[in-house]
Amino acid sequence: QQQVKQSPQSLIVQKGGISIINCAYENTAFDYFPWYQQFPGKGPALLIAIRPDVSEKKEGRFTISFNKSAKQFSLHIMDSQPGDSATYFCAAPNNAGNMLTFGGGTRLMVKP
Amino acid sequence: NAGVMQNPRHLVRRRGQEARLRCSPMKGHSHVYWYRQLPEEGLKFMVYLQKENIIDESGMPKERFSAEFPKEGPSILRIQQVVRGDSAAYFCASSPLAGEVDTGELFFGEGSRLTVL
Numbered sequence: 086q087q088q089v090k091q092s093p094q095s096l097i098v099q100k101g102g103i104s105i106i107n108c109a110y111e112n113t114a115f116d117y118f119p120w121y122q123q124f125p126g127k128g129p130a131l132l133i134a135i136r137p138d139v140s141e142k143k144e145g146r147f148t149i150s151f152n153k154s155a156k157q158f159s160l161h162i163m164d165s166q167p168g169d170s171a172t173y174f175c176a177a178p179n180n181a182g183n184m185l186t187f188g189g190g191t192r193l194m195v196k197p
Numbered sequence: 198n199a200g201v202m203q204n205p206r207h208l209v210r211r212r213g214q215e216a217r218l219r220c221s222p223m224k225g226h227s228h229v230y231w232y233r234q235l236p237e238e239g240l241k242f243m244v245y246l247q248k249e250n251i252i253d254e255s256g257m258p259k260e261r262f263s264a265e266f267p268k269e270g271p272s273i274l275r276i277q278q279v280v281r282g283d284s285a286a287y288f289c290a291s292s293p294l295a296g297e298v299d300t301g302e303l304f305f306g307e308g309s310r311l312t313v314l
């Protein structure tokens with residue numbers, strides 16, 4: 086069974102600051118690590134994902150950094166905005182590659 | 198192109214009653230996943246289905262819970278004899294691909310929120 090550990094559980098950042106959320110996974114035969122964003126009352130939606138033929142992927146203000154040897158990856162949100170306030174989930178495929186195991190989530194609040 | 202449709206969005210049941218949650222995947226998607234989200238917790242995998250087949254139900258409780266995805270119609274998650282601990286948000290996700298999540302994203306519905314009194 087895949088285990089994904091995410092930290093911190095909650096995060097408060099000032100507008101314009103950098104938000105950093107970390108994830109650690111156990112084992113996976115499939116290299117694909119997505120981050121999902123969930124607003125209150127809504128379903129999660131894919132934010133950004135990385136396939137670790139690269140160690141970093143950037144899309145706008147969002148960057149994933151990946152450390153394969155440490156089995157860790159992180160999400161960085163640059164210039165954080167109040168509209169980024171949401172719950173963020175990292176995920177990793179299970180060993181069969183047929184479903185995603187999610188981390189426990191990080192509730193991000195960006196203060197104006 | 199409609200997204201993943203779940204209904205009901207909110208459901209209230211008394212202990213011992215049955216809850217039926219429905220999920221219509223996105224058009225063209227034949228793979229459905231059910232996840233449960235307890236208050237202030239993460240998403241826990243329950244079951245993965247393709248049309249008329251349960252592929253992986255390793256996250257389903259052994260009793261009272263069942264799921265199906267018939268040839269025609271939505272996928273249904275059924276909870277018999279509900280207890281207060283079943284109160285949660287139940288999310289359905291669909292994928293167009295051959296069950297390999299590393300090749301694409303899961304598209305989630307907005308969830309069905311079950312409250313057991």
